[in-house]
């Protein structure tokens with residue numbers, strides 16, 4: 001069995017839900033307190049045993065490449081001023097095996113993943129969406145890899161969402177359970193209307209895929225929203241190989257959505273060593289003043 005050692009992080013989308021902030025800036029670089037979203041994702045990959053990471057970038061995404069490179073001027077400045085703690089923080093993102101490829105036209109998530117074909121070769125790999133943060137005791141990517149080590153099958157992370165929100169997600173038609181939390185799937189459907197949705201289990205931003213997905217993606221026509229959809233390719237893959245759904249029980253944060261970004265910042269801020277006490281006091285005071293105004 002080939003080990004899962006490679007991760008692909010698509011980060012080339014327009015980020016239209018976050019305009020105007022994303023007009024000239026990558027949403028994957030939006031900071032959660034003091035760390036860009038994409039750095040959390042890279043950390044999850046490393047904690048899960050991933051050795052090589054490919055980030056799919058596009059226009060306005062140059063800062064992502066710079067963030068994972070050295071910054072000699074800044075490092076010299078911090079060293080000269082004896083700011084060793086800051087120097088350590090700045091150097092944390094260098095020395096990781098990160099590669100980049102450009103998606104010249106953002107034709108959809110499936111098309112972004114297709115850009116990773118040469119990087120991945122004939123190995124199983126994970127796809128980690130650049131704007132989706134997951135919190136759990138064991139990183140979700142590690143959970144998917146552990147599942148693969150038992151099933152040797154593609155496995156897609158899912159989570160229950162309110163029924164009226166199915167049209168925002170890829171949705172699965174679940175079948176029986178192979179084991180606790182691991183479901184067989186009849187169909188994968190992209191963005192169904194609530195009345196057509198086969199369940200409320202939504203695909204979230206972590207996928208473990210076998211390399212056969214590339215041949216399918218190469219012939220994949222545009223689907224929902226005129227985009228080449230990864231969900232459609234996974235549905236085709238499921239017809240020739242078993243594809244499982246892993247029911248994720250942790251917390252998911254959609255940083256690409258304005259409300260999701262605020263909620264993520266507050267949740268992570270409440271755990272940040274420098275911020276947590278100050279932020280907690282602020283939220284309590286805010287709650288009290290809101291209560292007063294409502295009276």
Ligand code: UTP
Pocket residue numbers: 010011012013014015016017018028056103105106107108109111112129130131256
């Ligand atoms: P999203 O649908 O959340 O990204 O895709 P988007 O298209 O940028 O966002 P909105 O809906 O317009 O606000 C999930 C991830 O896939 C990447 C995005 O960068 C994001 O991290 N993606 C999406 C690509 O890399 N290429 C694409 O063509 C589409």
